[in-house]
Amino acid sequence: MKRSKTSPPDPARRARRLAWSVQALGVLLAFGGLAGFWLTRDVARSQLTVSQRELLGVAETDFTASFVVAGREPLYLDCEGCSVPIYGADGAIVGWRYTGPRSPDGANTDTVLYVQVVNDDVTMIALPRDLWMEGWNGRLNSIFVRRGADGLRRAVEDVLRVPVDYHVIINLDIFVGLVDAVGGVEVNVPHAMRYTDRAAGLFIDLSPGVQVLDGERASHFVRYRQTQRGDFDRLDRIKMLAHAMLARVRDLHLGAIARVPALIETFFEEVETNATPALVREVLPRLPRLRIQAATLPVIELETDSRLLVDRTAVDRFLADTFGGTAQVLAEAPEALIQVVNRSGREGLEERYAERLVAMGVPETSLLLSNAALDPAPTRVLSTAPHWLDADYYADLLGVGKQQVDRLPFVEGRQVALQLALGEDASEPGAGGTPEQLAGLADAPFGGIP
Numbered sequence: 001m002k003r004s005k006t007s008p009p010d011p012a013r014r015a016r017r018l019a020w021s022v023q024a025l026g027v028l029l030a031f032g033g034l035a036g037f038w039l040t041r042d043v044a045r046s047q048l049t050v051s052q053r054e055l056l057g058v059a060e061t062d063f064t065a066s067f068v069v070a071g072r073e074p075l076y077l078d079c080e081g082c083s084v085p086i087y088g089a090d091g092a093i094v095g096w097r098y099t100g101p102r103s104p105d106g107a108n109t110d111t112v113l114y115v116q117v118v119n120d121d122v123t124m125i126a127l128p129r130d131l132w133m134e135g136w137n138g139r140l141n142s143i144f145v146r147r148g149a150d151g152l153r154r155a156v157e158d159v160l161r162v163p164v165d166y167h168v169i170i171n172l173d174i175f176v177g178l179v180d181a182v183g184g185v186e187v188n189v190p191h192a193m194r195y196t197d198r199a200a201g202l203f204i205d206l207s208p209g210v211q212v213l214d215g216e217r218a219s220h221f222v223r224y225r226q227t228q229r230g231d232f233d234r235l236d237r238i239k240m241l242a243h244a245m246l247a248r249v250r251d252l253h254l255g256a257i258a259r260v261p262a263l264i265e266t267f268f269e270e271v272e273t274n275a276t277p278a279l280v281r282e283v284l285p286r287l288p289r290l291r292i293q294a295a296t297l298p299v300i301e302l303e304t305d306s307r308l309l310v311d312r313t314a315v316d317r318f319l320a321d322t323f324g325g326t327a328q329v330l331a332e333a334p335e336a337l338i339q340v341v342n343r344s345g346r347e348g349l350e351e352r353y354a355e356r357l358v359a360m361g362v363p364e365t366s367l368l369l370s371n372a373a374l375d376p377a378p379t380r381v382l383s384t385a386p387h388w389l390d391a392d393y394y395a396d397l398l399g400v401g402k403q404q405v406d407r408l409p410f411v412e413g414r415q416v417a418l419q420l421a422l423g424e425d426a427s428e429p430g431a432g433g434t435p436e437q438l439a440g441l442a443d444a445p446f447g448g449i450p
Contacts, residue, residue: 046163055316056116056162057325064118065279067166068156070144071111071175108141111222111238114156114164114297116323120286123322124242124294126235127159131299132307134158135399137427139307144169149272159297159310160319166279169272176215184212185244193224232296239294246292295322300359309359312397333361334390336417339368339408343375344426353422360397368411379426382419384408391418 045065048058058064114125129141133155136143140159144152149167157164170178179185193206204220206213213221222241227233298318300309313332320327340357342350350369358364381402383391391402398420408416 045165048163052162053325055319055325055327056118056323058118058323062119063282064116065166065283066117066162066164067113067115067168067275068153068164069111069113069115069168069170070109070149070152071170072109072144109144109152109169110141111235112140112152112156113238114160117283118323120289120291122246122290122292124239124292125160125322126238126294126296127156128231128235128297128299128308130231130306130308131159131297132309134310149274160315161312162319166275167273168275174271176219179213179215179218179245182245182248184214185218185241185248186210186212187218187221187240187244189221193220193226195224195226235296239296242294243292246290249287293322302355302359304355309356311360313361332393333363333366334387334393334418335363335366336387336390337366337368337414338362338394338418338420339370339411339416340420340422342369342371342422343373344422344424345374346426346428349422349426349428352428353420353426368414368416370411375421375423377421377423379423380421382408382421384417387417394418394420 048056048064053059108129110129112127112129114127116123116125127140129139131140132138133140133143135158136147136155138146140155143155147155149169152169153164153167188210189206189208191208193204195204196202202220202223204224206217206220206224218241222234222238224237225231225234295318298311298314300311302309317327319325340350340353342348350371354364354367354369357367379398379400381391381394381398381400382405383402384407385404388402388404394400395402408419410416
């Protein structure tokens with residue numbers, strides 16, 4: 001048997017192969033280095049204080065990550081010829097379909113959620129969109145357009161008084177795509193939901209009962225507001241959908257989800273967030289074990305205003321009850337008599353402040369109301385020496401300064417212990433602030449819409 005002869009290796013070919021191998025190895029090493037950097041690079045998560053850990057029931061060794069998740073609808077821009085008519089069976093125009101440019105910039109956030117992950121537990125707290133933000137001169141749903149994603153994150157920190165690490169801003173189109181990417185979600189629609197807004201091209205038509213909703217119909221499920229409690233009922237449906245989404249992801253094979261690069265690429269390219277794959281890498285192994293609970297933040301509802309107010313004591317107790325922690329001891333309204341003096345030059349402001357204070361737990365019997373001459377000095381709390389510490393409650397509650405005085409007057413035979421002097425700068429409680437403040441917002445970043 002003859003052996004076939006082989007020609008000796010070509011030195012040039014061998015050199016080319018060696019060069020290619022070295023280059024390929026270099027590329028792989030470079031890619032691996034970049035991937036390792038990207039997968040381990042993350043924002044610096046906040047360190048909880050001792051009191052915050054007690055409030056949230058978190059140990060030092062627990063894995064934690066917190067988010068503000070906000071959903072917004074795109075802003076439809078005016079342009080000629082951008083709307084196409086929709087014709088009915090009889091040939092009449094029954095609506096319009098917008099085909100022009102859309103921008104997320106300037107759109108209010110329709111949904112705001114605080115999400116806290118502690119080990120394998122996910123707690124989702126829905127914040128009502130009409131929550132009035134002290135110090136921000138606007139409702140919660142207007143913060144993003146005026147102050148950006150980081151501003152919204154800091155505003156939620158102000159409400160809850162706990163740090164928030166990440167922001168995730170999702171527009172409706174991406175929400176639809178994410179639901180479709182997991183093959184839809186199964187929910188029990190509690191009642192018939194039918195609503196038509198031809199100008200916006202919104203046509204909701206959902207029948208009651210258990211059913212699988214695709215992305216578009218899931219968006220209709222959470223957008224529907226034509227119920228007695230409006231936004232609060234909508235928040236309940238958002239929580240229901242969150243449970244359904246988690247159940248759907250658990251049903252899918254985890255490896256299959258990880259092999260869908262389009263889903264991950266869509267998230268990180270189309271969703272505005274400071275979260276990174278490094279966080280995903282930490283959370284992904286926990287996915288099959290995750291447990292979720294969802295609730296709505298307690299608020300104060302006023303009969304005369306659609307805006308909602310924060311009750312600091314109620315929020316603290318709510319967080320402790322929700323997370324199984326210990327509520328901080330917060331000051332209660334002092335029994336000392338406080339006189340609200342309107343020196344702003346705006347009629348009835350003292351009555352609006354009194355309504356606000358009563359709604360936040362101040363006894364009506366502790367309030368006296370009066371008017372006085374215009375005061376250009378800033379709004380502040382005046383206090384005699386014995387009640388100097390009592391003044392802290394109102395100064396902190398309203399975000400104003402305080403001033404000690406030698407004495408305060410007797411009014412209706414009663415000794416005034418504290419006086420809230422509403423100066424020319426006093427903002428309207430539950431409104432957009434003074435005309436000067438509102439004018440100043442026009443020059444603020446992101447538009448200045450109250």
